[in-house]
Amino acid sequence: MKTIDELLSDGVDNKRVFVRADLNVPLADGLITDDGRIRAALPTVKALADAGAKVIVASHLGRPKGAPDLAFSLLPAAERLAELLGAPVAFAQDTVGPAAHDAVDGLQPGQVAVIENLRFNPGETSKDDTERGEFADRLAALADVYVGDGFGAVHRKHASVYDLPARLPHYAGYLIATEVGVLKKLTEDVRRPYVVALGGAKVSDKLAVIDQLLDKADRLLIGGGMAYTFLKAKGYEVGISLLQEDQIPAVTEYIERAEKNGVELVLPVDVLVSPEFPDLKAKAPTNPTVVAADAIPADQEGLDIGPESRKLYASKLADAATVFWNGPMGVFEHPDYAEGTKAVAQALIESPGYTVVGGGDSAAAVRILGFDESAFGHISTGGGASLEYLEGKTLPGLAALED
Numbered sequence: 077m078k079t080i081d082e083l084l085s086d087g088v089d090n091k092r093v094f095v096r097a098d099l100n101v102p103l104a105d106g107l108i109t110d111d112g113r114i115r116a117a118l119p120t121v122k123a124l125a126d127a128g129a130k131v132i133v134a135s136h137l138g139r140p141k142g143a144p145d146l147a148f149s150l151l152p153a154a155e156r157l158a159e160l161l162g163a164p165v166a167f168a169q170d171t172v173g174p175a176a177h178d179a180v181d182g183l184q185p186g187q188v189a190v191i192e193n194l195r196f197n198p199g200e201t202s203k204d205d206t207e208r209g210e211f212a213d214r215l216a217a218l219a220d221v222y223v224g225d226g227f228g229a230v231h232r233k234h235a236s237v238y239d240l241p242a243r244l245p246h247y248a249g250y251l252i253a254t255e256v257g258v259l260k261k262l263t264e265d266v267r268r269p270y271v272v273a274l275g276g277a278k279v280s281d282k283l284a285v286i287d288q289l290l291d292k293a294d295r296l297l298i299g300g301g302m303a304y305t306f307l308k309a310k311g312y313e314v315g316i317s318l319l320q321e322d323q324i325p326a327v328t329e330y331i332e333r334a335e336k337n338g339v340e341l342v343l344p345v346d347v348l349v350s351p352e353f354p355d356l357k358a359k360a361p362t363n364p365t366v367v368a369a370d371a372i373p374a375d376q377e378g379l380d381i382g383p384e385s386r387k388l389y390a391s392k393l394a395d396a397a398t399v400f401w402n403g404p405m406g407v408f409e410h411p412d413y414a415e416g417t418k419a420v421a422q423a424l425i426e427s428p429g430y431t432v433v434g435g436g437d438s439a440a441a442v443r444i445l446g447f448d449e450s451a452f453g454h455i456s457t458g459g460g461a462s463l464e465y466l467e468g469k470t471l472p473g474l475a476a477l478e479d
């Protein structure tokens with residue numbers, strides 16, 4: 077993989093450089109609630125601008141349906157990028173149309189433009205190679221060189237991630253180089269005990285990584301919405317908690333394999349329950365009840381790990397030499413259900429080992445809950461991407477930068 081340093085040493089003065097970043101930041105009422113991914117894009121954008129390139133920054137935001145939808149405009153991200161760069165950033169209201177070409181044509185060496193959300197075009201995410209290729213051709217017309225730096229999206233076989241680099245000289249940006257370096261350590265020469273904490277809501281997305289980790293990790297802590305599928309597989313009732321019924325056979329096999337492989341699989345011993353999902357906007361108090369994990373009432377939903385589980389998980393993290401954590405332990409967006417996630421974050425901070433936070437919502441949770449980012453070994457910008465890397469999958473956005 078050629079890196080941006082090679083590009084910079086060859087010289088980029090006056091060249092149009094397309095940077096595929098991941099500026100997919102969480103928004104509430106049009107305001108960015110966590111700008112971590114924009115800050116993570118800065119080293120590459122700055123280095124290129126400082127070297128005199130005309131920098132075109134492109135990204136997706138959310139999952140619009142292949143057509144313009146202002147709720148998913150990249151404008152707030154472009155404005156934040158300008159603030160962080162301390163320099164004006166042009167914004168094009170389309171992606172490959174006249175506005176994008178005007179914005180690029182108007183760039184002087186050292187200036188930056190952001191083009192509108194790539195996913196406003198059906199070609200970006202199309203499963204059809206020709207449709208994706210046609211969109212990639214139109215993107216390629218904007219630039220002379222491609223820099224892949226959107227680590228959070230490298231697991232997507234999308235036009236700007238996979239097809240575009242094949243059409244331009246391509247290089248990996250600083251963020252991708254850093255992220256891959258860290259994850260490589262976890263797959264190659266991990267220091268033990270290696271403890272993995274998994275939570276969040278997307279059980280089916282995370283099953284494949286559990287499958288892999290059963291051969292690699294020494295201890296696996298399960299929390300968040302996915303814990304209830306495990307508790308159900310153990311024969312407990314889970315009330316109206318998040319449950320992926322169809323995954324129970326797979327999870328049952330994992331529980332058996334963990335035992336066989338000597339992997340310690342740790343499940344919550346108590347949980348916080350409530351009759352309904354909390355209002356994440358108003359955040360009104362909900363008076364949750366603590367119940368044992370095997371005694372969840374039929375009409376209640378488990379929304380966080382309980383106080384005994386918090387202590388248990390912290391103790392299981394205390395002697396780790398390496399920790400990988402992905403997915404919040406509860407519905408941390410509501411203060412009544414943030415304690416489990418806080419306890420795990422705190423345990424990582426106190427851990428003497430090397431700690432990696434695996435992206436997406438967990439990284440946002442760390443920052444939103446007020447933890448100091450520098451207290452963690454590495455906070456990845458990619459949730460799904462880091463998990464797929466650990467699964468050992470070929471990631472389209474990395475493969476495309478390799479040849």
Ligand SMILES: Nc1ncnc2c1ncn2[C@@H]1O[C@H](COP(=O)(O)OP(=O)(O)OP(=O)(O)O)[C@@H](O)[C@H]1O
Nearest residue numbers: 276277278300301379403406407436437438459460
């Ligand atoms: N017990 C629970 N019931 C329902 N939802 C939960 C529960 N615990 C956590 N969540 C939700 O899980 C969501 C995060 O899950 P997700 O799987 O997306 O995490 P992630 O892997 O960090 O993020 P990403 O996939 O975006 O990188 C949060 O919005 C949180 O509210």
Ligand SMILES: O=C(O)[C@H](O)COP(=O)(O)O
Nearest residue numbers: 098100228229436459460
């Ligand atoms: O948030 C993410 O994990 C990345 O930006 C990828 O977004 P996606 O899951 O919508 O492809």
